[in-house]
Amino acid sequence: MRLEKWLGALHERNFRLYFVGQLTSAIGTGMTPVALSFAVLALRHGSATDVGAVLTAETVPLVVFLLVGGVAGDRFGRRRVMLGADVLRTGAQAALGTWILLGHPPLWGFLLFSALVGTGTAFFMPALTGLIPEVVQSERLTQANALNGLTFSLGGIVGPAVAGIVVAAASPGWAIVADALSYAVSVWSLAALRLSPVVGAASESFYVQLRHGWKEFWSRTWLWAIVVVASVSNMLMMAPYLVLGAVIAKESLGGATAWGTILAAQGAGAVVGGVAMLRVRFHRPLVASLLSMLVWPYPLLSLAYRAPVPVIAVGAFLGGVAFAIFDAQWQTTMQREVPAEVLSRVSAYDWFGSLVFLPLGFVIVGPVAAAVGVHAVFLIGSFFVFVAVAITLLFPAVRQIRSPSGAA
Numbered sequence: 001m002r003l004e005k006w007l008g009a010l011h012e013r014n015f016r017l018y019f020v021g022q023l024t025s026a027i028g029t030g031m032t033p034v035a036l037s038f039a040v041l042a043l044r045h046g047s048a049t050d051v052g053a054v055l056t057a058e059t060v061p062l063v064v065f066l067l068v069g070g071v072a073g074d075r076f077g078r079r080r081v082m083l084g085a086d087v088l089r090t091g092a093q094a095a096l097g098t099w100i101l102l103g104h105p106p107l108w109g110f111l112l113f114s115a116l117v118g119t120g121t122a123f124f125m126p127a128l129t130g131l132i133p134e135v136v137q138s139e140r141l142t143q144a145n146a147l148n149g150l151t152f153s154l155g156g157i158v159g160p161a162v163a164g165i166v167v168a169a170a171s172p173g174w175a176i177v178a179d180a181l182s183y184a185v186s187v188w189s190l191a192a193l194r195l196s197p198v199v200g201a202a203s204e205s206f207y208v209q210l211r212h213g214w215k216e217f218w219s220r221t222w223l224w225a226i227v228v229v230a231s232v233s234n235m236l237m238m239a240p241y242l243v244l245g246a247v248i249a250k251e252s253l254g255g256a257t258a259w260g261t262i263l264a265a266q267g268a269g270a271v272v273g274g275v276a277m278l279r280v281r282f283h284r285p286l287v288a289s290l291l292s293m294l295v296w297p298y299p300l301l302s303l304a305y306r307a308p309v310p311v312i313a314v315g316a317f318l319g320g321v322a323f324a325i326f327d328a329q330w331q332t333t334m335q336r337e338v339p340a341e342v343l344s345r346v347s348a349y350d351w352f353g354s355l356v357f358l359p360l361g362f363v364i365v366g367p368v369a370a371a372v373g374v375h376a377v378f379l380i381g382s383f384f385v386f387v388a389v390a391i392t393l394l395f396p397a398v399r400q401i402r403s404p405s406g407a408a
Contacts, residue, residue, distance in 0.1 A: 030159015070348020164260020
């Protein structure tokens with residue numbers, strides 16, 4: 001009976017298939033940041049700016065095509081769109097990984113295939129938010145979102161740890177090829193789902209559907225307020241963490257194995273947070289989610305001051321817990337508060353707004369760190385975490401969102 005309460009969503013065939021595919025894909029994806037960063041740094045004169053450029057190459061098409069992906073998910077069916085996206089990502093990662101194994105590609109090769117992966121992700125993620133309510137009963141929605149978050153969390157543990165070993169012992173190319181194979185497993189699992197026929201709104205124009213999605217997004221103050229603050233936070237906090245973290249690990253902490261350990265600790269924290277979300281229910285989910293993010297200055301500052309790897313890993317662990325809490329509560333709130341027929345479009349505006357400044361962060365973090373110092377960059381990011389949480393909690397609509405009684 002206890003397992004039913006915790007893992008009941010896995011008793012449903014569709015969600016179980018979905019879970020297996022996404023868990024496998026998440027492990028492969030978790031290998032990529034370590035492998036890609038150190039493959040780029042291995043280039044002649046490879047630098048933090050080059051790493052930022054590659055991450056930007058993936059993020060720009062992700063941002064550009066998100067709104068198109070949201071309309072496509074609502075218009076043509078979420079599973080169909082996700083299948084196409086994963087086929088594209090499989091091919092791109094297989095090609096890049098093979099190229100690295102056969103002979104190190106130039107920077108433009110990394111930029112090209114990273115852009116293709118970002119394009120696939122732009123179509124995949126908005127559709128994913130809308131698909132989850134289609135593969136699980138409504139009373140298990142929070143549980144399903146927590147389990148979905150656990151796939152990314154487990155991937156965040158296993159992927160970076162394995163990638164650190166593979167990169168140190170062999171080649172980043174093998175880790176990227178493994179990511180391609182994981183996307184192929186996701187394709188299989190999505191194809192095996194048994195879903196009701198899609199009732200689309202193909203008679204409406206793309207522009208009409210996009211405008212309807214915007215109207216639904218902007219009519220919810222709690223939604224756009226958090227998205228706006230998240231967009232700036234990603235530029236000031238996450239871009240330095242992802243770009244400068246790998247550089248600091250290479251220069252001062254022991255290389256790929258150290259960075260893989262730190263990211264794996266973050267994944268472990270996300271697992272703990274995700275498991276907690278299987279049973280814990282917050283009366284005010286958005287307030288609890290925002291307050292959990294106040295732990296993030298710890299990993300940022302411990303990196304800035306080049307603390308020992310175990311100290312940084314503890315901070316990353318706490319950051320992972322916070323991300324898991326936020327993600328489960330945020331996704332469930334959207335799925336409950338937004339009509340199902342526009343959910344992928346609203347999710348696309350969420351993703352677009354949250355990520356729109358991230359490419360800029362990736363581009364400028366290397367030059368800014370060179371000009372003012374790594375310490376200053378991380379201090380700014382840490383301070384903004386507190387500012388972001390405080391500003392968002394000033395909105396009554398954020399504080400007023402309640403969880404329904406009896407929800408799992």
